[in-house]
Every structure is written in structure tokens, then in C-alpha cells.
Amino acid sequence: MRRNPKDFEATHRRLSRRAVVLGGAQLAMVGALAFRMRHMQIEQADQFRLLAEENRINVRLIPPKRGEIYDRFGRVIAQNSPSYRIIIVREDAGDVDQVIGRVGRLITLDPKETERALAEMRRSPPFLPVTLADQVSWEDISRIAVNAPALPGITPEVGLTRFYPRGGDFAHVVGYVGPVSDYDLSQLQDPEPVLRIPRFQIGKVGVEAREEQLLRGQAGAKRVEVNAAGRVMRELSRREGEPGADLQLTIDANLQGYVQARLGNESAAAVVMDCRTGDLRAIVSSPTYDPNLFVRGISVGDYRALTEHDHRPLANKTVQGIYPPGSTYKMMTALAALEEGIIGPEDTVWCPGHLEVAGRRFHCWKRGGHGHVNLQNSLKQSCDVYYYDLAIKVGIDRISAMARRFGIGLRHDLPMSAIAEGLAPTRDWKFATYGQKWLIGDTANSSIGQGYVLASPLQLALMTARIASGRAVVPRLVRSVNGVERSGDPGEDMGLDPRNLHHIRQAMFAVSNDRRGTAYGSRIIEDHHRMASKTGTSQVRNITAAERAAGIINNADLPWNRRDHALFVNYAPFDNPRYAVSVVVEHGGGGSAVAAPIARDITLQALYEGTPPLSAYPAKDRAEVQARQERLYRERPDIRTDGRNRA
Structure with missing residues (x-):
């Protein structure tokens, strides 16, 4: 059948429109692609070049x-x-x-x-x-x-x-x-x-x-x-x-090594501080360990041996260990009373061997008592009753405030790990911590560095340095960075009555240099190096009334971990303070018998910048000292120096 020419023309028009639309769409798509390719190749070329470069080059x-x-x-x-x-x-x-x-x-x-x-x-x-x-x-x-x-x-x-x-x-x-x-x-x-x-x-x-x-x-x-x-x-x-x-x-490596050797196998700590600058010349915790074992990963056996040792070699006892300071704290109680004008240096207290406080008997270490004692004799002979009586008059808050002025109960800013704060307790602290009121018996205990009071060996050395200098010296460990010295802080004047500090220093001098002083046996006899000091013994167990009646068990007869801690603080020379030293021997027994001889040896080693002459020691000690020096130098020849050749 032959199509009508008009139908053919209509169909042709429809096809032409479709072709135009389709061609236009294709042209638009090609144009968009071309524009995108131009954008990527020209405008974004640097970005894609960088991505390609990163696929080829790694940093x-x-x-x-x-x-x-x-x-x-x-x-x-x-x-x-x-x-x-x-x-x-x-x-x-x-x-x-x-x-x-x-x-x-x-x-x-x-x-x-x-x-x-x-x-x-x-x-x-x-x-x-x-x-x-x-x-x-x-x-x-x-x-x-x-x-x-x-x-x-x-x-x-x-x-x-x-x-x-x-x-x-x-x-x-x-x-x-x-x-x-x-x-x-x-x-x-x-x-x-x-x-x-x-x-x-x-x-x-x-x-x-x-x-x-x-x-x-x-x-x-x-x-x-x-x-x-x-x-x-x-x-x-x-x-x-x-x-x-x-x-x-700031540390002297030879002195550090000597102190480490002198402490030996004791569970102990010792600190040597420059009284004038606060520089730490030695800060030693014993026993120690070899840090090289940890560099590439310590073995299980070596690590177990360290963690299971009863003397805790991994613990840094100088700053991490906190102990009841015992009688080394008595200077804080005395200074608080002197500054408040509650007692004078010649006022006396009667010590019959105990003091009744709120129906409880607080004993002096000397069972028969010390009789009438003034400030100097109380420190010299370490009479406890004198400080019980003094503390009750002063009050715990004033004593603790004085202790904090001397660095106890504060965390000091040093680049060391696990620095403990210690504790100078107050009435508010006990209520906040235990929900209990402060008792007068707590004050008596605290007055002699027992009860709640806790201090680290670093804090005890700082306390002693501030007593010696009268300034709020600040401990320093890093001397310089890339040869540029870090500024030290010699500290401001403590703001205390100089006469009161003088009385405390004189009493500490008597501790070491008076025949009745508790540290007379460990004195330095060189006149220009004589030291002022204080012994301390802190209990780690309660002594019952039955034990007192039967006779207190000697430390030597107790298991090691039940014995008293031995403490000692000192500074020297007395008339021109250079170094303050603190020694704590865990479960060592008496401070005068155990800690004082160690502290004296360390002090002399620091003062002489090496091996001290035997003439600095009492004649009765020289043979023992010489034998000990020879043994230490055989074991550690690297620590031997005469001060002229520090390297």
C-alpha cells in the first residue's frame, strides 16, 4: 500500500527532532567529559601529580x-x-x-x-x-x-x-x-x-x-x-x-657510687644536698638493679627476682618511700613552740619516763626518764616527754604548718618518678580522711615523728638544709641542658627568728659533739668539719603494756620486717654549712647505732671530695673505718678518688 506523502513528511519531522535531541545529548555529554578532562588535566594537574608521586615515592x-x-x-x-x-x-x-x-x-x-x-x-x-x-x-x-x-x-x-x-x-x-x-x-x-x-x-x-x-x-x-x-x-x-x-x-657520680657502696645490701636510702643551692649531690636507694637489663626487655626470671625481693630494689626509697621520721621531726615541734613564744630555750620540762595524756601513758625511750631537761638537752638526749608536753601546748596545726615550711608534706618538683608527698597531718586532714576528730594523743604521737607523720629521705634532707641555711632552698637535679645552665633557686629567707634557729642548731651540734649526745659515737673530730645532727628511730609495731612490763624485745631478736627504722640527719661544717645529709635504713634498729655511722662516712666523703683522712674519725673507729674503706675500694675501685682527680 502506498503511503501518503503527508504521513512520510510527519514521520521525517519526528525522526529529525529525535536525532537533534539525541545528538544534542551526545554533544552535551562529550562536552561535559571534555570539560572534566580539561579540569583534571590542567586545573587539578598538581594534585594528581602529587598523588601519583606518592604512589612512587615514600617518606x-x-x-x-x-x-x-x-x-x-x-x-x-x-x-x-x-x-x-x-x-x-x-x-x-x-x-x-x-x-x-x-x-x-x-x-x-x-x-x-x-x-x-x-x-x-x-x-x-x-x-x-x-x-x-x-x-x-x-x-x-x-x-x-x-x-x-x-x-x-x-x-x-x-x-x-x-x-x-x-x-x-x-x-x-x-x-x-x-x-x-x-x-x-x-x-x-x-x-x-x-x-x-x-x-x-x-x-x-x-x-x-x-x-x-x-x-x-x-x-x-x-x-x-x-x-x-x-x-x-x-x-x-x-x-x-x-x-x-x-x-x-647536679649529682657527683663518684659520690653517688660511694654512697651506693656504703649502703651495701641494706634496704636503705641516703640523700646529700648542697645547703646553699639545693643541688642534689647524691640521691641513692638501696638495693639497686642494673637498668641495662630493661633496655631490650628484661627476662621473666630477672624480673621475678627483682619483684619478689623483700628489700624492694625497684622502689626508689629516696622520693617514693615515706617513713615516720621519728625523733628527726622534733626540730619542727621545737621551732613551732619557739616561734609562738610558748617556751624559751632554758625552760625545762620534767621527764619521769612517761607522760599521762587523756588517760593514756606515753612513754619516753629512756624508761627511768631524763629528769629536768631544757631545749638543748631534750634534743641532745632525744627526750620524748619534753616534746609530748610541748606539742600539747602548741597544737598539731602549728607544728604541721612549720613542717610544711621546711618541705615535709609537699611534693617537690624533680624529674624523678613516683615522688611522694609525705604527710604533715592536721585536724581537718584527719576528719576529711577518716571522718574522725583529732585526739590529743594524736598530737603527742606526732610531736616525736610517729603516728600519722610521714616524710621521705629527700624531705628530711631538705628540712636539714633549710635549718642549716635559714633559707627556703629548693632541691635541684638538672644542672644544664645542652650546656645552658638551668637557674637554681637558693630560696628566700625562711622568715624565722634567727635566735630560734640558732638555738636549734646549737642543740643539733650537741647531739654529735657533747658526750651525752645520742650521736657522739659517730662524731667528726676535725674542728673545721664538725657536724650538727639528729638521730631518729621510728617504730613499725605497737609495743603492748605486757611487753613493757616484761621487758621490750630487742630489735635483734625480732624478724627483720618487725624491727624499727633507723634514721639520721645532719649538716656540716657546723659553722659554714655546705652539705645536708639524710639516711634512712629500713628496719635497721637504732638511728645512732646504724644510720649515724653511715651518714658520717657519706658526709666526710662529700666534704673531702674523695677519701677522707683517718684523722677525721675518733681514734676508736679508725681501724674499722680503714678496713671498711679498703673493702669498698676493692669491690668498687671506680669510686676511689682523692678529690684532686674527680674524673
């Missing part, structure tokens, strides 16, 4: 060199030492077990380290290097290098690791470093990328931890070319990082 961090730590005379305390290790790359090694077997025939491999390396290889990409052996000797590295053609995938490398040449002498002060752990990262809100470098070391305790930001430095970076699988092909450029800052401490 990798270079660990910074950690700052080193020195003593006040420039002796190295913490240093960076070369550490040789052997690296294996799984994809280059081929048969890993066979290659490791060849390495094992050349050097000794730790089976546990080998297992660890194999486990790490199984969970890592085949092209990533894994440490097979760490801290190997130069001889082992040489054997591996010579046999390199037969050891595919094996590479010897050298890096830096921390080393503490003084061993345990500074373990509680400087601390140690160790690899970054998941726990370390969890404690940081935004960890720096450098902390994710495998086996990167950071400070864990002590100065290493507290001054981490200074010691760590800034990481460098290198640009390396990698292929599509991420394997490094070559290094394109390198930017070295900034090394960490070097720190110089």
Missing part, C-alpha cells in the same frame, strides 16, 4: 639520636652505644629455614628470638626486614659479612641503643629506656609518628621518662622510591633529624 622517618646524660663533672651516666643486629628479608631469603640454619652455624642464635622473628615474618609483608638477632658482637657481624654470598636475604646493620656505664648507681635517678609498647601509645592523645618506628626506645622511669621530650629530639626523614608492591628500590634524599638535648645533672 620514611629516621630515628633521632637520643640526648646523653652526664654528672656535674661531665662523666657519662647514660650514653648511646653502637648496637649490631642481623636483618632478614623473607622474599629475598627464599628458603627461610635453610638460611637461618646457615646463620646458626656461624653465630649463636637465641631460640626464643628466632621464634619471635619467624612469627613476625609470618604476619608481615615478605619484603619488610625483620630483626633476626640483636645486640650481636662485631665478630659475629664480621662472620656474617664474609659469608654474605651464601646468605641471601641476610643483612648486618648497625644502630644506636642506650647504655648505662655506671650500672645500678643511677638506676633510681636516671631510670631506663625501653621499646614503645601499646600501653605507652594508649597513654598519649596524639602519638608522634616516630613512636611507631619498630623498637624505638623511650624513657620508662626516672629522668629518662620525665625529660623524654628534651632527650628524644626530632625525627629526620628520607625519601625512597618504591615499586607497586611497596618494595624499596632506592633512596632519593635524606634529611637528618635534630638530636635530643644533652643533660647534665
Whole structure:
């Protein structure tokens, strides 16, 4: 059937419109694509070029060199030492077990380290290097290098690791470093990328931890070319990082070593402080441990031996340990009374051997009593009744306020770990802590450094330094950073009546230099080095009425952990104070018998900047002192110095 020409024209018009629409749509799409291609190729070219470059070039961090730590005379305390290790790359090694077997025939491999390396290889990409052996000797590295053609995938490398040449002498002060752990990262809100470098070391305790930001430095970076699988092909450029800052401490390493040796195996602590500047010349906790054990990860056996030791070698007793200060606290009670005008230096108290307080009998250490005693005799003979009576008149709040002025009950800002605050108790403190009222018996106990009163060896040394100088000296541990000295704080005048301080100093002088003084047996007889001091003995158990009636059990007959703590504080020379010393011997017994001889030896070692002459000791002690010195120097020849050659 022949179509009508009009129908044909209509159909042609419809097809033409569709073609135009379709062509227009195609043209629009091509135009959009062209515009997008122009936008991407021209306007966004730099962005895509950067993305392409990042696919080809990686930026990798270079660990910074950690700052080193020195003593006040420039002796190295913490240093960076070369550490040789052997690296294996799984994809280059081929048969890993066979290659490791060849390495094992050349050097000794730790089976546990080998297992660890194999486990790490199984969970890592085949092209990533894994440490097979760490801290190997130069001889082992040489054997591996010579046999390199037969050891595919094996590479010897050298890096830096921390080393503490003084061993345990500074373990509680400087601390140690160790690899970054998941726990370390969890404690940081935004960890720096450098902390994710495998086996990167950071400070864990002590100065290493507290001054981490200074010691760590800034990481460098290198640009390396990698292929599509991420394997490094070559290094394109390198930017070295900034090394960490070097720190110089106020401590004299030789004196520190001597104090450590002198404390021996005692569970004890000793602090030597410069009375004029607050510089810590020695701060020692005993027993100690070797911090080098922790640098690469301590073994389970070694760690258990430290944690299960009854003398707690991991604890820093100088700042972390807090003890009832015993009779060393009596100067605080006396100063509070003198400043309030409640008692004069010649006023006396009758001591019959006890004092009745609120229906309870508080005993003096001397069962028969001391009779009439004034301020000087009360300190010289350490009469307890005098201070019971004094404290009841003064009140606990005034005594504690005085103690805080001298540094007790405060946390001092030093770059050390777990610094304890101690306690100078008040009425409000007891109610807030226990919900109980303060009792008059609490005041009597506190007056002689028992009851709730707690102080660290650092605080006792600071208290003594402030008594000696009359100034609020501030303890200082870091002397300089990168050779720039940190300003010390000699402290302002204590604002006390100079006459009252004079009376306390004279009484402390009598403790060591009067025949009836409790520390007369441990005196210094060189006139220009004589010391002022105070003995202390703090109870760790209650003595019952039945035991008093039957006779108090001697410390030597008690288990070690039931014996009294022995304490001693002193400063010297008396007429020109240079050093303040505190010694605490846990469960040592009496302060005059145990702590005082140790403190005297330490004081003389500090004053003479080395071995003191035997003429500084009483004649009766010289043979014993000489034998002890010879024994210490045989065991620790590195601590022997005559003061003219401190290095």
C-alpha cells in the first residue's frame, strides 16, 4: 500500500527532532567529559601529580639520636652505644629455614628470638626486614659479612641503643629506656609518628621518662622510591633529624657510687644536698638493679627476682618511700613552740619516763626518764616527754604548718618518678580522711615523728638544709641542658627568728659533739668539719603494756620486717654549712647505732671530695673505718678518688 506523502513528511519531522535531541545529548555529554578532562588535566594537574608521586615515592622517618646524660663533672651516666643486629628479608631469603640454619652455624642464635622473628615474618609483608638477632658482637657481624654470598636475604646493620656505664648507681635517678609498647601509645592523645618506628626506645622511669621530650629530639626523614608492591628500590634524599638535648645533672657520680657502696645490701636510702643551692649531690636507694637489663626487655626470671625481693630494689626509697621520721621531726615541734613564744630555750620540762595524756601513758625511750631537761638537752638526749608536753601546748596545726615550711608534706618538683608527698597531718586532714576528730594523743604521737607523720629521705634532707641555711632552698637535679645552665633557686629567707634557729642548731651540734649526745659515737673530730645532727628511730609495731612490763624485745631478736627504722640527719661544717645529709635504713634498729655511722662516712666523703683522712674519725673507729674503706675500694675501685682527680 502506498503511503501518503503527508504521513512520510510527519514521520521525517519526528525522526529529525529525535536525532537533534539525541545528538544534542551526545554533544552535551562529550562536552561535559571534555570539560572534566580539561579540569583534571590542567586545573587539578598538581594534585594528581602529587598523588601519583606518592604512589612512587615514600617518606620514611629516621630515628633521632637520643640526648646523653652526664654528672656535674661531665662523666657519662647514660650514653648511646653502637648496637649490631642481623636483618632478614623473607622474599629475598627464599628458603627461610635453610638460611637461618646457615646463620646458626656461624653465630649463636637465641631460640626464643628466632621464634619471635619467624612469627613476625609470618604476619608481615615478605619484603619488610625483620630483626633476626640483636645486640650481636662485631665478630659475629664480621662472620656474617664474609659469608654474605651464601646468605641471601641476610643483612648486618648497625644502630644506636642506650647504655648505662655506671650500672645500678643511677638506676633510681636516671631510670631506663625501653621499646614503645601499646600501653605507652594508649597513654598519649596524639602519638608522634616516630613512636611507631619498630623498637624505638623511650624513657620508662626516672629522668629518662620525665625529660623524654628534651632527650628524644626530632625525627629526620628520607625519601625512597618504591615499586607497586611497596618494595624499596632506592633512596632519593635524606634529611637528618635534630638530636635530643644533652643533660647534665647536679649529682657527683663518684659520690653517688660511694654512697651506693656504703649502703651495701641494706634496704636503705641516703640523700646529700648542697645547703646553699639545693643541688642534689647524691640521691641513692638501696638495693639497686642494673637498668641495662630493661633496655631490650628484661627476662621473666630477672624480673621475678627483682619483684619478689623483700628489700624492694625497684622502689626508689629516696622520693617514693615515706617513713615516720621519728625523733628527726622534733626540730619542727621545737621551732613551732619557739616561734609562738610558748617556751624559751632554758625552760625545762620534767621527764619521769612517761607522760599521762587523756588517760593514756606515753612513754619516753629512756624508761627511768631524763629528769629536768631544757631545749638543748631534750634534743641532745632525744627526750620524748619534753616534746609530748610541748606539742600539747602548741597544737598539731602549728607544728604541721612549720613542717610544711621546711618541705615535709609537699611534693617537690624533680624529674624523678613516683615522688611522694609525705604527710604533715592536721585536724581537718584527719576528719576529711577518716571522718574522725583529732585526739590529743594524736598530737603527742606526732610531736616525736610517729603516728600519722610521714616524710621521705629527700624531705628530711631538705628540712636539714633549710635549718642549716635559714633559707627556703629548693632541691635541684638538672644542672644544664645542652650546656645552658638551668637557674637554681637558693630560696628566700625562711622568715624565722634567727635566735630560734640558732638555738636549734646549737642543740643539733650537741647531739654529735657533747658526750651525752645520742650521736657522739659517730662524731667528726676535725674542728673545721664538725657536724650538727639528729638521730631518729621510728617504730613499725605497737609495743603492748605486757611487753613493757616484761621487758621490750630487742630489735635483734625480732624478724627483720618487725624491727624499727633507723634514721639520721645532719649538716656540716657546723659553722659554714655546705652539705645536708639524710639516711634512712629500713628496719635497721637504732638511728645512732646504724644510720649515724653511715651518714658520717657519706658526709666526710662529700666534704673531702674523695677519701677522707683517718684523722677525721675518733681514734676508736679508725681501724674499722680503714678496713671498711679498703673493702669498698676493692669491690668498687671506680669510686676511689682523692678529690684532686674527680674524673
